Amino acid sequence: xxxxxxxxxxxxxxxxxxxxxxxxxxxxxxxxxxxxxxxxxxxxxxxxxxxxxxxxxxxxxxxxxxxxxxxxxxxxxxxxxxxxxxxxxxxxxxxxxxxxxxxxxxxxxxxxxxxxxxxxxxxxxxxxxxxxxxxxxxxxxxxxxxxxxxxxxxxxxxxxxxxxxxxxxxxxxxxxxxxxxxxxxxxxxxxxxxxxxxxxxxxxxxxxxxxxxxxxxxxxxxxxxxxxxxxxxxxxx
Amino acid sequence: xxxxxxxxxxxxxxxxxxxxxxxxxxxxxxxxxxxxxxxxxxxxxxxxxxxxxxxxxxxxxxxxxxxxxxxxxxxxxxxxxxxxxxxxxxxxxxxxxxxxxxxxxxxxxxxxxxxxxxxxxxxxxxxxxxxxxxxxxxxxxxxxxxxxxxxxxxxxxxxxxxxxxxxxxxxxxxxxxxxxxxxxxxxxxxxxxxxxxxxxxxxxxxxxxxxxxxxxxxxxxxxxxxxxxxx
Numbered sequence: 226x227x228x229x230x231x232x233x234x235x236x237x238x239x240x241x242x243x244x245x246x247x248x249x250x251x252x253x254x255x256x257x258x259x260x261x262x263x264x265x266x267x268x269x270x271x272x273x274x275x276x277x278x279x280x281x282x283x284x285x286x287x288x289x290x291x292x293x294x295x296x297x298x299x300x301x302x303x304x305x306x307x308x309x310x311x312x313x314x315x316x317x318x319x320x321x322x323x324x325x326x327x328x329x330x331x332x333x334x335x336x337x338x339x340x341x342x343x344x345x346x347x348x349x350x351x352x353x354x355x356x357x358x359x360x361x362x363x364x365x366x367x368x369x370x371x372x373x374x375x376x377x378x379x380x381x382x383x384x385x386x387x388x389x390x391x392x393x394x395x396x397x398x399x400x401x402x403x404x405x406x407x408x409x410x411x412x413x414x415x416x417x418x419x420x421x422x423x424x425x426x427x428x429x430x431x432x433x434x435x436x437x438x439x440x441x442x443x444x445x446x447x448x449x450x451x452x453x454x455x456x457x458x459x460x461x462x
Numbered sequence: 463x464x465x466x467x468x469x470x471x472x473x474x475x476x477x478x479x480x481x482x483x484x485x486x487x488x489x490x491x492x493x494x495x496x497x498x499x500x501x502x503x504x505x506x507x508x509x510x511x512x513x514x515x516x517x518x519x520x521x522x523x524x525x526x527x528x529x530x531x532x533x534x535x536x537x538x539x540x541x542x543x544x545x546x547x548x549x550x551x552x553x554x555x556x557x558x559x560x561x562x563x564x565x566x567x568x569x570x571x572x573x574x575x576x577x578x579x580x581x582x583x584x585x586x587x588x589x590x591x592x593x594x595x596x597x598x599x600x601x602x603x604x605x606x607x608x609x610x611x612x613x614x615x616x617x618x619x620x621x622x623x624x625x626x627x628x629x630x631x632x633x634x635x636x637x638x639x640x641x642x643x644x645x646x647x648x649x650x651x652x653x654x655x656x657x658x659x660x661x662x663x664x665x666x667x668x669x670x671x672x673x674x675x676x677x678x679x680x681x682x683x684x685x686x687x688x689x690x691x692x693x
Contacts, residue, residue, distance in 0.1 A: 294635075296512070296513050296514055296515070296516060296519045296527070297516070297519050297520075297524055297527060298516065298520075299524070313524065314524045315524070316513075316524055316527045316528045316531055317528070317531070318513055318531065319623050319624065320635065322623065322624060322628070323623055323628045323631040323632055323635060324628070324632065325628070326628075328628075332624065337528070415629070415632055417629070417632035417633045417635075417636050418632050418636075420636055421632070421635060421636035421639060421640075425636055425639055425640040425643075426514065426515070426639065429639070429640055429642075429643030429644070429646075430515065430643065432643060432644070432647050433643055433646050433647050433650065436646075436647040436650045436651055437650055439582070439651075440650055440651065440654040442583065443582050443583055443584070443654070443659065444654070444658060444659075446583055446584035447584055447658075447659065447660055449584070450584050451660065
C-alpha cells in the first residue's frame, strides 16, 4: 500500500513562491488561481521584526468533506491518500468550496469548474514527484510514502517539533518565533455538513419515498374499491 | 340545490359567485399565482434533486447536470418575483383571507386529519365541515408560506455562495436541501389528491376554470358553502 504525506519545513522557507509558480505553470493556471499559497508572517515591532512564511494548499484530508458533498463524485479520495478532482465530471456547483475547512479550492469561472491541488497525483502515478516539492529552492518541501519504512519522510516527521495537522496528510515544522496558530487548524468535521449529508439527505429521501408509497397504496385501494362498485352504482357521494 | 341568487357571468370576487350547479372558487389572479408557483416549483424540484442526490446525478451525467443547474437558476427567477405581485395586484383580498385563515385550526379542522387518513386509504369516514380550505390544504398552505421565502432566501444565497462565510453556507445549503424535500413530499400528495383521488380531484377545476361543482363544494367545504350561498 501507499500512503502519501507531505512535510514542509517552514524554518527553511524563503518565501520565494517558486512552488506557487511551478504549480501554476504545470497546471496551466491563470495567475489568479493558486493551488499553493505563500503567506508572509511578521512577528514583533520595528526594529525587532522577524519575518517568515507559511505555505498552504489542499491538505488532502483523511475524510474529505469536499468529496462527501460532491453530487457527481468528481471529487474523491484516492486509495493512496491524495484527494483528486475529475474535471470533466465537475459541474461547478461549488458545494465543495463551502465544505472545505482550508479554503483550498477556487472556482475557475472561465472553465466552470472548481480547482485545487491534486498532490500532483498524475505525476506520482508516473513515478515523478510533485512540482512544488521539485522546484523548492531551499529544500523545505518533502513528499513521501508513510507506508514505506525506508522513505526519508519518516526521519523528517519523527522530529519532536514537527506538527501533524490532525486528520490530514500534512506535517509542518515551524521557525521558533512562529506559533502553532499560524498553521492550518487540525481537521474538525463540520456539524452542518454532517447534518446535511448523514441526516437531512437520507431522512428527506426516505420521507419522499414514503409519501410516494402512501400515494401508490391509496391509488391502488381506491382503484380496487371503484372496480368493486362498478355496476352497483355510477357515482358515489 | 343552490338557487341562482346572483347572476354571475364574470365573477369579480372569489367569495360571491354562485351559479345553478357550480360555485366560483378561485379568481384568475389566484389561479395564475398558483400555477406560476406550482410549475416553477416543479421544475426547481426536478432539476434540484439531481444536484444533491448522487443516484439521480449518475443517471443524468455531468453535461445534463450542468444544464439542470442552468434551468434551476432560470426557474428561480419567476418563482421568486412573480407570485407575490400577481397576488398583490390581482387577488389582494383573497390572498389576505387565505393567509389569515390557513393558520387557524378549529375543532373541525383537527378532526379532519383522522377522517382524511381513513378516506385516503379507502376506509369509510365522515369528514367534519370545513371552511374555504380544508385542514390538509391549510397545512400545505403553511408549508408554502414558510417554504417559499426559505427557499428563495437560501437559494439566492447559494447563487452567490462564495460571498458568504463557508460556515454560514454549510447551514444554508442544509436548510435549502431539507426544505426542498419537505415541500417535495407535500407536492406529491397535493398532485395526487388534485388529479386522481376520488372526492378530492373534483376540486381541480377550481384551479383551471375557477369553478367547482356546487354539490361537491357543499359536501367538502360545508362552512364555506354556507358562507357564499347562505345555505
